[in-house]
Amino acid sequence: MARERKDYFYRKAKSEGYRARSAFKLQQINKRFRLIKRGDAVLDLGAAPGGWLQVAKEISGGPVVGVDLLTIEPIDGVTTIKADITAAKTLDLIREALGGQADVVICDAAPNLSGNWTLDHARSIDLSQSALKVAKEVLKPDGNFLVKVFQGDAFMDYLSDVRENFWKTQAHSPAASRKESAEMYVVGQGIFRSPVKIGDVFDLEIVGIGNSGDGVANVEGFKVFVPGAAVGDKVHVKIKSIRSGHAVGVVEAVGTPSD
Numbered sequence: 001m002a003r004e005r006k007d008y009f010y011r012k013a014k015s016e017g018y019r020a021r022s023a024f025k026l027q028q029i030n031k032r033f034r035l036i037k038r039g040d041a042v043l044d045l046g047a048a049p050g051g052w053l054q055v056a057k058e059i060s061g062g063p064v065v066g067v068d069l070l071t072i073e074p075i076d077g078v079t080t081i082k083a084d085i086t087a088a089k090t091l092d093l094i095r096e097a098l099g100g101q102a103d104v105v106i107c108d109a110a111p112n113l114s115g116n117w118t119l120d121h122a123r124s125i126d127l128s129q130s131a132l133k134v135a136k137e138v139l140k141p142d143g144n145f146l147v148k149v150f151q152g153d154a155f156m157d158y159l160s161d162v163r164e165n166f167w168k169t170q171a172h173s174p175a176a177s178r179k180e181s182a183e184m185y186v187v188g189q190g191i192f193r194s195p196v197k198i199g200d201v202f203d204l205e206i207v208g209i210g211n212s213g214d215g216v217a218n219v220e221g222f223k224v225f226v227p228g229a230a231v232g233d234k235v236h237v238k239i240k241s242i243r244s245g246h247a248v249g250v251v252e253a254v255g256t257p258s259d
């Protein structure tokens with residue numbers, strides 16, 4: 001608390017009526033990425049005491065739902081749920097409260113710190129994975145995602161998981177985060193649903209060539225880039241990666257089994 005009393009953003013939050021200094025992180029992040037827009041339905045995971053909920057409500061003016069293990073004191077026009085974001089049944093409560101899908105899912109959830117960094121990082125990654133799972137369930141097509149993650153060994157893997165689901169994914173640290181903090185925010189813009197999964201195999205025909213010279217095939221209108229393949233090739237392709245709204249596959253065999 002001694003440090004917090006001296007903290008600029010802590011005092012600013014107090015004087016401007018925000019419940020937490022983190023309110024300024026969301027303001028700064030939203031100014032830069034425009035994740036929340038007027039009228040948006042917003043879901044906030046790990047929302048107590050409610051600084052982000054206050055900011056989300058101010059920006060969107062639309063339906064805002066907050067979930068936390070702790071009770072959140074009421075905020076005008078905001079629905080709150082006391083629940084664990086890692087529990088499967090919480091999804092039903094969220095759907096009921098939203099009454100539809102969300103335009104934006106934000107998550108500032110943090111574990112109780114144990115002081116053991118490896119453990120705290122692992123718990124933070126668990127919470128972030130749960131948030132991604134909820135986002136995949138409730139976001140409208142093209143919806144946005146913002147999540148806090150403590151940096152550590154599993155950070156880059158988590159970033160790739162987000163990248164597999166959004167057109168644009170970036171890691172960002174807002175000015176209002178303390179300099180010594182190891183927290184990072186992951187921003188996913190424009191969720192897409194892919195009809196292919198990593199490891200799937202398809203018999204495909206190459207119908208075009210992409211800017212970088214890779215062959216291009218389609219699965220249900222979804223682009224699959226196939227390095228080394230030429231227009232007209234019929235190839236047996238294994239999906240290797242999915243990111244930014246397309247997949248990349250490797251040729252396992254040339255010609256389909258029916259050839």
Ligand SMILES: C[S@@+](CC[C@H](N)C(=O)[O-])C[C@H]1O[C@@H](n2cnc3c(N)ncnc32)[C@H](O)[C@@H]1O
Pocket residue numbers: 019020022023045046047048049050051052053067068069070083084085086108109110111112127
């Ligand atoms: C840093 S605070 C969030 C601050 C909030 N963004 C604000 O502006 O007021 C992190 C919150 O995550 C919550 N949390 C941690 N694990 C959770 C879980 N499994 N389910 C729901 N909330 C959780 C904690 O109870 C805590 O209130």
